[in-house]
Amino acid sequence: MSYAYFPGCSLRGTGRAYEESLLAIFQALEVDMQELPDWNCCGATTYMSYDELQSYALAGRNLAIAAKLKQDIVAPCAACYLVLNKTHHYVREYPHIRYAVDRALSAIGMEYAEHVRVLHPLEILLNDVGLAKLKAAVRNPLTKMRVAPYYGCQIVRPYATFDNQRNPVSMDKLLEACGAKVVYYPVKTVCCGGSQKGSLPEVGLDLIRHLLRTAYTNGANVIATACPLCQFNLEVFQKEAAWNDEPKLMPILYFTQLIGIALGLDRRKLGLHRAFVPVETLEKEFDTCLVERA
Amino acid sequence: MTDLRIGVYVCHCGTNIAATVDVLALSAYAAKLPGVVISREYKYLCSDPGQELIVQDIRELHLERVVVASCSPMLHEKTFRNVLARADLNPFFLQFVNIREHVSWVHEDKTAATQKAKDLVRAAVRRVRFHKPLEKRRVRINENVLVVGGGIAGIHAALTLADAKKHVYLVEREPTIGGHMAMFDKTFPTLDCAACILTPKMTSVGSHPYITLWTYSEVVQLEGYVGNYKAKIRHKPRYVIEDLCVGCQECVAACIFKEGKAPDEFNLGLSKRKPIYLPFPQAVPQKVLIDPEACIEFKTGKCKKTCVEACAERNAIDFKQTETFDEIEIGSIILATGFKTFDANRNAYYGYGRHSNVFTSLEIERLINASGPTGGELKTRDNRTPQSVGIIHCVGSRDHNTNRWCSKVCCMYSLKLAHLIKERTSAEVYCFYIDMRTPGKGYEEFYDRLLDEGVHFVRGRVAEVTDWAAHPSEVGKLVIRAEDTLAGFVRRIPVDMVVLSVGLEPQADAKEVTRLFNMSCSSEGWFLERHPKLAPVSTFTDGIFLAGACQGPKDIPDSVAQAGAAAAEAMALIDAGEVTLDPYTAHVLEDDCSGCKTCVPLCPYGAIGFDETKAKANINEVLCKGCGTCAAACPSGSIEQNFFEDEEIFAETEGVLLDV
Numbered sequence: 028m029s030y031a032y033f034p035g036c037s038l039r040g041t042g043r044a045y046e047e048s049l050l051a052i053f054q055a056l057e058v059d060m061q062e063l064p065d066w067n068c069c070g071a072t073t074y075m076s077y078d079e080l081q082s083y084a085l086a087g088r089n090l091a092i093a094a095k096l097k098q099d100i101v102a103p104c105a106a107c108y109l110v111l112n113k114t115h116h117y118v119r120e121y122p123h124i125r126y127a128v129d130r131a132l133s134a135i136g137m138e139y140a141e142h143v144r145v146l147h148p149l150e151i152l153l154n155d156v157g158l159a160k161l162k163a164a165v166r167n168p169l170t171k172m173r174v175a176p177y178y179g180c181q182i183v184r185p186y187a188t189f190d191n192q193r194n195p196v197s198m199d200k201l202l203e204a205c206g207a208k209v210v211y212y213p214v215k216t217v218c219c220g221g222s223q224k225g226s227l228p229e230v231g232l233d234l235i236r237h238l239l240r241t242a243y244t245n246g247a248n249v250i251a252t253a254c255p256l257c258q259f260n261l262e263v264f265q266k267e268a269a270w271n272d273e274p275k276l277m278p279i280l281y282f283t284q285l286i287g288i289a290l291g292l293d294r295r296k297l298g299l300h301r302a303f304v305p306v307e308t309l310e311k312e313f314d315t316c317l318v319e320r321a
Numbered sequence: 322m323t324d325l326r327i328g329v330y331v332c333h334c335g336t337n338i339a340a341t342v343d344v345l346a347l348s349a350y351a352a353k354l355p356g357v358v359i360s361r362e363y364k365y366l367c368s369d370p371g372q373e374l375i376v377q378d379i380r381e382l383h384l385e386r387v388v389v390a391s392c393s394p395m396l397h398e399k400t401f402r403n404v405l406a407r408a409d410l411n412p413f414f415l416q417f418v419n420i421r422e423h424v425s426w427v428h429e430d431k432t433a434a435t436q437k438a439k440d441l442v443r444a445a446v447r448r449v450r451f452h453k454p455l456e457k458r459r460v461r462i463n464e465n466v467l468v469v470g471g472g473i474a475g476i477h478a479a480l481t482l483a484d485a486k487k488h489v490y491l492v493e494r495e496p497t498i499g500g501h502m503a504m505f506d507k508t509f510p511t512l513d514c515a516a517c518i519l520t521p522k523m524t525s526v527g528s529h530p531y532i533t534l535w536t537y538s539e540v541v542q543l544e545g546y547v548g549n550y551k552a553k554i555r556h557k558p559r560y561v562i563e564d565l566c567v568g569c570q571e572c573v574a575a576c577i578f579k580e581g582k583a584p585d586e587f588n589l590g591l592s593k594r595k596p597i598y599l600p601f602p603q604a605v606p607q608k609v610l611i612d613p614e615a616c617i618e619f620k621t622g623k624c625k626k627t628c629v630e631a632c633a634e635r636n637a638i639d640f641k642q643t644e645t646f647d648e649i650e651i652g653s654i655i656l657a658t659g660f661k662t663f664d665a666n667r668n669a670y671y672g673y674g675r676h677s678n679v680f681t682s683l684e685i686e687r688l689i690n691a692s693g694p695t696g697g698e699l700k701t702r703d704n705r706t707p708q709s710v711g712i713i714h715c716v717g718s719r720d721h722n723t724n725r726w727c728s729k730v731c732c733m734y735s736l737k738l739a740h741l742i743k744e745r746t747s748a749e750v751y752c753f754y755i756d757m758r759t760p761g762k763g764y765e766e767f768y769d770r771l772l773d774e775g776v777h778f779v780r781g782r783v784a785e786v787t788d789w790a791a792h793p794s795e796v797g798k799l800v801i802r803a804e805d806t807l808a809g810f811v812r813r814i815p816v817d818m819v820v821l822s823v824g825l826e827p828q829a830d831a832k833e834v835t836r837l838f839n840m841s842c843s844s845e846g847w848f849l850e851r852h853p854k855l856a857p858v859s860t861f862t863d864g865i866f867l868a869g870a871c872q873g874p875k876d877i878p879d880s881v882a883q884a885g886a887a888a889a890e891a892m893a894l895i896d897a898g899e900v901t902l903d904p905y906t907a908h909v910l911e912d913d914c915s916g917c918k919t920c921v922p923l924c925p926y927g928a929i930g931f932d933e934t935k936a937k938a939n940i941n942e943v944l945c946k947g948c949g950t951c952a953a954a955c956p957s958g959s960i961e962q963n964f965f966e967d968e969e970i971f972a973e974t975e976g977v978l979l980d981v
Contacts, residue, residue, distance in 0.1 A: 193670060244790075
């Protein structure tokens with residue numbers, strides 16, 4: 028059954044590499060997914076904190092479109108994933124919110140679609156594709172990689188629909204199936220600070236520092252992320268965070284990029300050229316794990 | 322039936338009724354109803370003169386039925402039944418109408434309230450004509466008592482009854498009595514050694530002439546009713562003949578296992594024991610037992626059996642022993658089955674089971690106890706003496722994710738542990754609490770003392786226990802992260818050891834036990850008392866009483882008090898010698914019964930039997946509680962219930978609906 032792909036604004040912006048690698052690996056693993064037509068911004072955290080009711084209506088429109096196509100939504104961006112799930116939860120629980128959202132949607136000839144599921148690529152890979160199929164498709168095992176699997180907070184709090192809230196392991200298992208060594212990462216669900224690096228830098232930078240340092244002390248040489256903002260925060264502020272004594276940079280990649288490398292896909296197709304921490308760092312660390320051919 | 326002489330009495334109840342219901346109008350209205358020969362209103366009918374008024378009327382006016390319109394029957398139905406009895410009228414010729422809780426106390430509109438009262442009285446007058454002269458039943462009480470559970474509550478109840486020369490059967494599921502209290506090191510607030518105050522009571526039980534102590538045993542079947550219960554007890558095989566074993570433990574020393582390999586249950590798995598063992602040094606009865614899961618002889622049949630050799634003189638070991646059963650007759654039962662602690666694995670945020678130096682409070686009790694796995698030394702799992710210890714309150718209590726209730730004892734035992742840890746190790750101790758609940762005698766004073774001893778208190782619910790270091794001082798430690806709500810910021814406190822103050826929960830099989838004993842428990846599993854304030858030790862099943870933590874979390878003083886109360890109530894039953902039961906029972910009209918058996922499985926009290934020869938159902942009137950389910954379900958209407966017969970119910974219904 029075909030899924031509706033909801034990129035959200037960030038996957039077309041700073042998170043381009045996430046979209047590229049996701050679409051590439053889903054194609055390679057034969058996951059049937061088409062972009063949701065005429066999708067709109069979900070509101071993410073900003074709009075949700077500004078005007079909750081309108082944000083639910085916005086999110087509701089995307090759900091309604093998916094319902095018309097009889098599809099479930101795959102939302103790779105952690106904020107979109109959370110907002111869509113939150114919309115379901117609040118509309119279901121509060122009649123006055125349901126009323127407002129229904130009214131808003133009926134004005135454009137749509138109705139609230141409470142049965143449309145909101146899924147994450149991690150669960151698609153784990154449940155639909157399965158570890159066995161993934162393992163069989165690996166051409167280029169990530170043997171030199173010691174990965175710290177960083178989930179961030181929005182895909183586990185407050186809704187943990189496909190994995191354990193406190194200690195999720197879906198990303199761990201997928202990366203292990205690709206041949207990587209997954210290190211002990213006790214801060215795997217600790218917040219990266221989100222936009223705090225901009226608004227409250229002393230708080231934001233501190234959180235980033237802890238995440239980088241803990242990965243390093245536990246022996247990681249790359250951090251895998253599942254959220255565009257987490258990826259951005261961990262990647263671009265490393266010098267400022269001064270997280271270690273040596274001038275050493277830690278590559279921060281999307282888990283989809285790592286899976287793509289393991290599947291032997293083209294590096295440009297995986298958006299590896301978009302990394303701020305130079306790809307050469309990766310090559311020096313990991314020998315010949317990057318493959319040129321498609 | 323209009324020639325029956327009916328008297329109606331309307332009570333003012335001061336202003337409770339009279340302020341809302343026009344009692345004069347009501348009384349005047351009742352006087353005109355068919356069959357009513359006298360209708361009065363009175364300020365306080367339940368008073369002596371009020372009651373006398375009715376007695377006089379019954380005698381002088383030859384009344385045959387009485388209707389009283391006043392307060393709740395729960396309060397005074399019995400009073401006015403007695404009034405009828407005093408005037409030599411069958412007490413069940415009374416119909417009691419509630420025009421207070423059902424009318425004056427719940428309505429404001431006086432006209433409507435008065436009309437409603439009139440409707441209810443009219444209905445009662447129509448109904449009361451059909452009342453039959455019912456008789457209360459008398460049942461004799463067997464003097465023996467069964468106490469289930471040998472913890473401090475069960476022990477105290479058993480001793481109280483036995484000292485009054487009542488015969489007690491004390492049945493305990495574990496191989497020894499003592500319960501949780503035997504596992505504690507010291508008790509709050511006096512810091513008495515738990516074993517020192519418990520073991521004298523345990524040995525009294527073991528040697529009391531009026532107590533039959535059955536350990537390693539369980540009740541498997543119960544039949545009967547108050548005063549006349551029959552219980553079947555299963556004795557699990559110890560593989561040691563109890564009458565011959567003297568507890569010398571030569572067999573344990575001689576066992577081919579040089580070291581224990583099985584987890585020691587009493588020490589919560591913190592140490593190991595051999596397959597043949599004594600549960601703990603002060604066990605009562607002081608008899609060993611064999612664990613067939615760990616014993617080589619049971620597993621392979623090829624053991625040298627050095628234990629048998631060591632017991633050559635008494636020959637107490639018997640590998641062929643099987644379970645045995647006993648059937649006993651008792652009149653009353655006291656359930657004192659205790660509690661279990663919250664399983665700390667269920668709280669993923671505190672790292673129990675993941676980080677090795679996170680312990681539960683009960684584990685710490687065993688560690689600091691002199692007869693525990695480390696001889697009383699507090700050591701981490703990697704054998705260091707902790708320099709800093711964090712105690713987290715409310716684990717599995719006051720928590721919407723696990724248990725909502727407060728477990729009542731944890732604040733006090735946390736303070737006790739804090740004190741003992743400081744005393745033994747001079748470690749820094751941090752207590753993380755939500756509220757400090759110290760309500761008992763000497764409890765607040767104990768808390769004060771701890772404040773003086775330099776224990777650190779952080780008011781804040783701990784968010785997590787983690788092992789990643791944000792600062793060099795945290796490397797190698799467990800970090801407790803909590804908001805200090807009094808100081809107004811988040812703290813990270815690195816410690817060597819974390820103690821989780823786990824809450825109390827009902828035993829895992831609480832629901833099965835309630836089914837076995839035909840009483841109820843709350844949805845959480847705590848056994849249900851008859852009334853939370855006024856009847857905390859009796860249950861809705863006559864003759865079955867509760868004592869201790871099985872009814873709800875409580876400390877030792879309250880458990881002992883409740884056990885004494887349960888024993889007293891059981892004794893009251895026994896001393897009265899007999900009990901009278903209300904006659905609201907159902908009975909089968911044999912001629913009409915078609916033997917369809919619809920009623921048989923419906924009875925929640927198991928009171929309906931089926932006579933195969935006659936092919937008719939029959940109801941045990943002593944077990945019947947008058948719930949009415951069978952009478953309503955019978956397809957041929959062959960079951961009648963006293964006081965709720967069809968005529969009575971229809972008459973009352975008609976009375977409410979029709980306007981005469």
